[in-house]
Amino acid sequence: MPKHPDEPTVPRAQDIALIERFIAHLTHERRLSEHTARAYRHDLLQIATWLAAQDQREVRSIERLDEAGIRRYTAWRHRQGVSGQTLQRELSSLRGFYRWLVRENQALANPAVGIRAPKSPRTLPHTLDADQLGALLEPVDDDPLGIRDTAMVELFYSSGLRLAELVSLDLGDLDLSEGELGVIGKGSKGRRVPVGRKARAAIERWLAVRPTLANRDERALFVSLRGGRIHPRTVEKRLERWALERGAGQHLHPHLLRHSFATHLLESSGDLRAVQELLGHANIGTTQIYTHLDFQHLAQVYDQAHPRARKKGSKPDEQP
Template identity: 75%
Template sequence: MSNSALLSLARFLDHLAHERRLSAHTVAAYRRDLSQIARWLDRQVRGPLERIDEAGIRSYLAWRHRQGLSAKTLQRELSSLRTFFRWLLREEQAEANPAVGVRAPKSPRLLPKVFDADRLGALLDQPADEPLAIRDSAMVELFYSSGLRLSELVGLNLDDLDIQAGEVRVLGKGNKERLVPVGSKACVAIRRWLEIRPSLASSTEPALFVSQRGRRIHPRTVEQRLACWAIERGADQHLHPHLLRHSFASHFLESSGDLRAVQELLGHAGIGTTQIYTHLDFQHLAQIYDQAHPRARKKGTPDLDDPA
């Protein structure tokens, strides 16, 4: 990568981290995407990253597509390039954004899986006696009660939670705060955890959930513990934080029909992201329709009102 490209990329990443205050994970993703494009340009002798044109972008995407990269990956890399050029325009280092007119291939929209409400309830109703099991149950309850992202749960501090009011203050994407309700059963589980938390954490540790060593729990540890928690209780489905978030959204929408409320609770910037849950809800309704409507049942299925 040329010196000028390295300098531009470093300044852009600094802008993302300090001006836009994006997470370290997001900044690393931008660095990875743009470095990948820059290395390809070097091999193709097409010049520095900030001089790529529309034809170059199309050639790059075609090359990545031939490598078997998914449409979602190509869309993300193209988005990184668009954002980089918007910054270059602002800094008066570019005259146009060559990525604006380029479209990556569309990816099929996969519906997120959800956990059956009754099965999840049965898992949560099983007693937990060991300190870490009590903590894990409290995390599962909070994930499912409030639809939190993994990063949001890990980032919670003690003073973010108001058990009496039944609510928690969450710092979501883009450092946006939102206040989310906490269900009564989740409050009970969290109270149990708070009773034993001092045996693991020091009085100066602010994190709500801590590891066995008494420090803020790591996201990977949460994922591993939730998977083990479910297996130990006899679950036949892999349990992970995002599955609980999807289940929360789907079950809430199924009961309330209020898409705007789901959007606010999940912390989605736009309603479009939340609308995928309407498809999940429709699937549920379609299953009920197929079972109940006399003109929807397959031939050979007896009519419930048929005396035969």
């Protein structure tokens, strides 16, 4: 019989145990980041919760879920208004989960392989322009936490780092003399990225005061007030506060700085492959979203400057 509407639904214990075994595989064998493992867990528990709420005659373990069941789940999520991007991520989590089950001889096939989420309109990431960022970075902090926060913002923007990449940096990853940084990205893939002049200066200021905060023998480049490696959530909160104190007028987060890095670099160079390499994207299709941002910028220039684009009687803002 179906569950009573007021009765809370929780995943079956055996499903939770199986999911946790898979998460342990991701963290200990595949060495994926805590953030990635948390996303997998969230997606799989979401599916297991839905499965537990189904008619009792159809309830089965998540490891026995078939293609028809996955399609029903996808349709249910779509009716809830969940975006195609979120559904695609959940299906990706399922595909990874079943690949592991097949390897462990707990499933004969991967039922999620041929299922694709409905497409949804692609949203372009918001960015800050170079002048906005320059104005935010101009004030100089004197206290150690402010110096640290400025160094983090400069590094996010200078090198296009993900949040997980920045917090995992060790002192040994940094080569200021060469202006380079060794980064471990998604899938434990390493890459080297340049560190710009302004970011190097900000990091040097931070390294001068870092000993006043860092615990003895702490290897992390960025540390918290307690002296250990800084937590991702702490970075997010500090960036929000950092922007608020400077009158930014909008929410500042690590990915906004990464998007701004990619967009400004592509606008200046036009080299999509180089931007892909610097961002650590495995697929250039992921990087191509920035070509849309670049085109928006070019379209605005065209509308303002081209004789056939301007409205009759209007004049360009500036003569060549």
